[in-house]
Amino acid sequence: MEDYKFLFKVVLVGNAGVGKTCLVRRFTQGLFPPGQGATIGVDFMIKTVEVDGEKVKLQIWDTAGQERFRSITQSYYRSAHALILVYDISCQPTFDCLPDWLREIEEYANNKVLRILVGNKTDREDREIPRHIGEDFAQRHGMYFLETSAKEAENVERLFMEIAVELMEQAKCKELPKYDGSLGPINGKTSSVGDGSCCLR
Amino acid sequence: MSLTLLLEKYDVSTEDGLQKALSEIEKEECEVNESLSNALSRACTLEGRLRTASQAYCKLGEVRNDAQVAADMVEKTALLARDVSAKVRQLDLARSRVAECQRRVHDLIDLRVCSAGVDAAIRAHDYETAAGHVARFLSMEPGSVAAARARGAPDPRRDMDAAANTLRDHLVRKFEEASKKEDEAAIERLFKLFPQIGRAEEGVDLLSKYLASQLEVSIRRAATVSELRGDAAVFADSLTRVLECGAAAVERARRLLASAAAPPAQSAHVLLPRAVAVIQPTICAGVRRVCQEMMAARKLVLTDKADPLSVEHALGELALAHSRLQLYFGFLRRRAEVESNMDEAAKSACSEAIENLILGCDATRTAQDVLSHYLTLERYYLEESVNKALKLSAAAGSCSLVDDVFFIARKVIRRSISTGSVDGACAVLNEAGAALERCGAALRRRLAAPPPEPLPFPPPGARPPAAREPGAAPYLQLVGEAAAGAEWAERLAGEACRDAEALCRSERARAKLRSCAAGLGAAAAAFRAAHELALGALRAALAPSAHQWADALVDPDPDSEELDEEANALPAALEALAEEARAAVPHSADALLGGVLAELLARAERTMLRSAYSRAGGLALERRARRLAAWAGGGAPAARERAGALCAAAALLAVERLAHAPDALPPRAPLSPAAARDVLARRTDFKLEDIKRLKL
């Protein structure tokens, strides 16, 4: 068995080109990839971080923003512990699409999933969405909010670390949904197949 | 001794003194004479030596002269040698110059022949010869041509360039004529001439364009679906034909490229991707046409929310179509690898170019659309099928719910793997996991409320019911299904990983697949939870009867008439229960019996410690406890120890006299001395002080 105590699934969603892949690669590999191509389907990365001296394994699913991959990406919502919804602060249409994304999340994700709104590309001069507009939106929909720049490595580490901390707290309070919210907690065993999808080990 | 010293030493004024001095002088004279004669005798040998020395000196002079001569000679030889090697070098240079001159002379002769020949050859439509001339010209050293010009000859390059251009124009025209006539032999012949005149790329473009135009016709033929039969995979078949035509064209281009007079090695890896780039759009257009028709024909008609089975056929066809597209892409990737005349670097450059072509081409997007369409339909199929199974099983009270849903899940997972897409398989694994979890949750809900008497376990004295509870059998079947479901979910995950292994082209893809398959573990947990809940409910349902049995077991006032029959009553009831349980819930019977018996025994112990026993009562209890322990030994191993403890306590209650108590305890009895004293205190005829004093 691997050396970690918690396993969390984090799924990134949002329009094509808002910088989801760049955020993930900045966090997992510490780089800003030049000429990052559009993601095909779903990409998958793992990073183990430490919170309060405990190893937390983050399984990060980077979904493609393009419409034609929707039927693939939707299938990942359900088992997510945290959903990061990303828009581009220099591109109004990516912000305007947020309600559509929320509908998707409503439909496919667990209703207790941790949701974070992220405005990316703060390094850009041509900002179109002021910070408070994003903040308002997040507050109205009960989401955490953060502005980031994958390019300048601003707030990226913080984004994922805060998610890890928050999820761990939830897990410790046994609030974390094991599956289908209506079932209530079952004894915290994971299955013997591979990773299991439960967080507690 | 000097004279002054002599004079000081001796008094020469006296005779005696003089005499002494004289004798001294005489003695000295003798000594001097002796050493003189010694010296004289040595002079002889010295002279001899001197002579030899002077002779040797003379000889040395001669040797020196000889050596000087030799040194001079060596120096002269070295000088000569240097001279010779310089000459040789010059000779070499001269020879290579001669060779170069010869080559240039050849070149010049050839140049003249070429310039003259190329026009003649073109006029004679002998393009092979003409191309040969141009190839010869291209292979000439620029120096030769320059030299020819320097000598005042008319610049041959202009002529040759003009000739080469004319030839190229001719070749292109001829190629186009041959294309129009579909004169394959001429086309292949002409194509091979382009690399010779230094225009390999142009040749590849012309050939690819020709192949593409040919392909357009055959693809149009392949892409027409004449008869829209609902039951056959007409579109997938048509797509297969389109892709086969395309693959044949690509392969033909590759073969011709390989057989054409070897182009400069460094451009070989450029030519194949270049050919594919020209041919591919035609294939893409055909692919899109067929796939669009297919998706229009095989779409979900949500108005007839009838049978999910109605989309099965469409699903199969979509999966097949997608896998065919993947197969074609695999074929393209391998084209770069089968090229044998490329080195490793060129090969990987070629592979990369092909990979980029695949990534950017329209057929890739079409494949993504087909996959998306497939997944949408597959999700509908899965949801509806599972809903149907759930409804059916609820209506019928029970049937093979787990069998049904796992049959469905396995079918959709296998079908998704057959698409050839890891992402497709992953998405369906996720969906299947969700559906199974839903199923486990539904099971759990239904198992939460068991019928009043799920298993026959009548309390003591009661007759077994004549007719079984009508809800019992279906309920028990569901319990078994919950247990089977957990096992199935895990088996399915392993199976999926194994089957989809071949699709993974990278370690990342493999990890992705494994993680999605592991999602089925959550479904397994849901089934397990349902199973646990059911076992709890069953135990709860059996509890009232078990309590009555517990009380009867430790009853202090036995009906002394039917001691034997009475002692056998509980094992008999348990055996009946066990038989039923093993038949109805084979996987869970042991756990269930163990649980029931443990609860029964715990209550019996508690009650026993609150009752008072006569010896007769103790004896009766002991008999019953022994029978029960004997049954537990075979029927419920989990409760054996607990039954042993009760048995030991009963043995204590059955002793005739308190003093016998220590012997009544079997060795390693599961009773502490304190517990044993507590038990003994329940005998009405034993005094507390005696019990306290007893050595246990």
Ligand SMILES: Nc1nc2c(ncn2[C@@H]2O[C@H](COP(=O)(O)OP(=O)(O)OP(=O)(O)O)[C@@H](O)[C@H]2O)c(=O)[nH]1
């Ligand atoms: N200036 C700036 N550019 C960024 C930043 N993050 C991403 N980009 C650029 O945005 C473009 C798209 O980035 P991706 O990470 O590929 O976007 P994505 O959301 O993954 O897109 P899809 O995979 O198609 O859904 C790239 O050209 C990046 O260079 C950022 O923080 N600042």
Ligand SMILES: [Mg+2]
């Ligand atoms: Mg991306």
